[in-house]
Amino acid sequence: MRIGLDMMGGDYAPGEAVKGVKLFFDTVTSDAHLVLIGDEAALKPLLEEAQLDVSRYTVVHASQVIGMNEHPTRALKEKQQSSIAIGFYLLQHKKIDAFISAGNTGAMMVGTFYSIKAIEGVQRPTIATLVPRENGTYGLLLDVGLNADCKPENLVQFAILGSLYSKHILNEATPRVGLLNIGEEEGKGNLLAQAAYPMLKDETRIHFVGNVEGRDIFTDKSDVIVCEGFTGNIVLKMAESFHEIARRRGIDDEYIDRFDFEYYGGTPVLGVSEPVIIGHGISHQRAFKNMIGVAERMLETQLLEKIKESFIAK
Amino acid sequence: MRIGLDMMGGDYAPGEAVKGVKLFFDTVTSDAHLVLIGDEAALKPLLEEAQLDVSRYTVVHASQVIGMNEHPTRALKEKQQSSIAIGFYLLQHKKIDAFISAGNTGAMMVGTFYSIKAIEGVQRPTIATLVPRENGTYGLLLDVGLNADCKPENLVQFAILGSLYSKHILNEATPRVGLLNIGEEEGKGNLLAQAAYPMLKDETRIHFVGNVEGRDIFTDKSDVIVCEGFTGNIVLKMAESFHEIARRRGIDDEYIDRFDFEYYGGTPVLGVSEPVIIGHGISHQRAFKNMIGVAERMLETQLLEKIKESFIAK
Structure with a gap:
């Protein structure tokens, strides 16, 4: 499974996002491959410093960032190279299996509804x-x-x-x-x-x-x-x-x-056809780590398949 | 001013209600005369024990009590000799200037709306x-x-x-x-x-x-x-x-x-033409004392007159 993480979202990104990835790698036994979406130049030194296992992640460059107070719809439209826009693009095109961001909540909502569908019946x-x-x-x-x-x-x-x-x-x-x-x-x-x-x-x-x-x-x-x-x-x-x-x-x-909230990290969007987790703007490393864990668990348990079955059955 | 207090309302009545009256008398300088509504036989020994100044209160006998879980409308109709029913009768007929009870909240609501009017415009x-x-x-x-x-x-x-x-x-x-x-x-x-x-x-x-x-x-x-x-x-x-x-x-x-809630005691009903204060079912002495204080302040400041003026003015 490939879990996409917006490295630029949240007040303490990308530093705390990198630390969260490290914490996840260090403390959780997992086959998940992380797709880290963000500014390569900003991420590179942080990732090197963290000495992460390079086989467990891939960086996807995003040259733009949507600010926490930007207008969601406008920002998503105008910043197609932003980490959030790229995350949803990857999710929509099955390049990642889940997407996590602690960035602009409104943009995450809009992105969710524009790029991935509600589960049939929801x-x-x-x-x-x-x-x-x-x-x-x-x-x-x-x-x-x-x-x-x-x-x-x-x-x-x-x-x-x-x-x-x-x-x-x-x-x-x-x-x-x-x-x-x-x-x-x-x-x-x-x-x-x-x-x-x-x-x-x-x-x-x-x-x-x-x-x-x-x-x-x-x-x-x-x-x-x-x-x-x-x-x-x-x-x-x-x-x-x-x-x-x-x-x-x-x-x-x-x-x-x-x-x-750092304990549980993020808020899952339920009822859409791909796992999306929205983090709190002031997320620190533990929140990032926990969000990755939740995404992994949603994939492992095939939660979304179960939701689909439940709604189709009726 | 005459403040009516339901002595039978609440889980710890009448004992805590009597203690609340004593606390009020002992700690607050006030001209308020309290009208204590409840079962005389039950109240008498408690009031004597408390050694209250008999010039500062009057007991009005109520032979019935509305239980905390009784159906409000039915109870009020069937128990016209209950402390709540008598309290509203006294309020409606200007024998008291305010009414306080920690008894059945629903009955207090129904009593309020059946016996005293909403302020014009509210x-x-x-x-x-x-x-x-x-x-x-x-x-x-x-x-x-x-x-x-x-x-x-x-x-x-x-x-x-x-x-x-x-x-x-x-x-x-x-x-x-x-x-x-x-x-x-x-x-x-x-x-x-x-x-x-x-x-x-x-x-x-x-x-x-x-x-x-x-x-x-x-x-x-x-x-x-x-x-x-x-x-x-x-x-x-x-x-x-x-x-x-x-x-x-x-x-x-x-x-x-x-x-x-003991700190503030009760919930005023605002927008009706007489002061009514509804206490928490588990009120203790401090809550009773504080409710009496709030009723007194509502009368002293002529709050209801000010509300009436405000709504008439518009």
Whole structure:
């Protein structure tokens, strides 16, 4: 398998990206061949200094970089030699099997939807985040910002996508799906939640366990929590801010440390036909290493084939 | 002023309610006369034990109690001698000037809307929560669960109500209003947020400062944060759960301690014509004391008159 990595994406690229590759090579036994996309001149000294095994990677030169604050659509159009544009070109043409970037999130979204297709039957691809739980495992929350307005059937599809991710990537044998809501009983909530509840209950591809509330997000009441992307994004950003507050206040706690996105690295785009992972702009080496690991696992477990089967079957 | 307090509401009533009254009397200089509504036989020994100044309170007997899990509408209809039903009767008939209960939240809501009116011009009364900020002050977040689905004009009214509360109760001279959203720029967000933004910008009764994200909730980027009640309730419950996690993990931090709802006690219902404060079911003495204090301040500052003027003026 060939995993493409944007070496120029993120505030600390390419230095931290190179370190992340090294960390991956040093700590993970893997057959993955990495395709490192970025400015050759900038990468060369860093790669040499890192003394990476040259048989395990290839550099693909990209002469341009899309800045973190550039307009996504315009930037992708105008900068066809950017690392992100080249990454999607390679993915689209099967030169790589997965693409990872911690660069401009909007450009990654636009690139995903313009260059690779949604899986047949998936109405709205989605982005998910891992949710650290006190018992040491991770839950999954989706959508976290791609779909600010949703229909009930979108939430059902998120539940299916999330369940497959939870099962194959997070090793939950029978992921329990919860609907993020503002009350425990069926019938509670806003119009969307009220309409989604019976549909989730009837859906045979998932194991629905009912509503979960804001206080249940970090418990293991469910393994996959579905919501529209507005609420999901607020939850994600708020959780990150708690981690920052704790760090700022000198609170040293093993569990709260796991709220650091570096632990899980990136956000997979689920429901598209190739693996795409979007990293946080402030990713450091561990985040890069973890994103490579997730991409590898998505390929190894043939997650996308399983998603395709699940949606074709219906 | 006469402040009515449901002595039977909440998991630790009436014991903690009595202790809360004592704490208020002992620590706050106040002319408020408290009307304690509850079972006389149950209250008598507790009140005697507490050795309260008998000139500062009156007991009104209520022979029934609405349980925390009873169906609100049915319970209120069938238990007209309950402390909540009697409290609203007294409020409606001007025998008390404010009503506080930590009892069945649904019954408090139903009681509020059936027995006292919305202020003229207010389309949707709302409930707010205080948000602790690291600088020691409190922000305000609303709606936190009463209005799960909102129109943009509802958010504008929440902004006006919240600004008046922030100004008169929390002493913010010119409260800055933020729209809870998933991006910083105008145009970001779901359809509701996109539509609310320009209306908030045009509203002359508030000082709108733009979008705030999930990571900004606990900062002082704004003093009043508006959102629909679905997201607001998720945020509230999630913040409470962080406090519980921190406590469970033995984290001792002055700021995180302030996430304890006991600090602020209760949730005012804003936009109705009499002061109503709804307490948390697990309120202890400090929460009761603080709720009495908030009710007193709402009366002292004539907050409701100011709200009425603001809505009539437009």
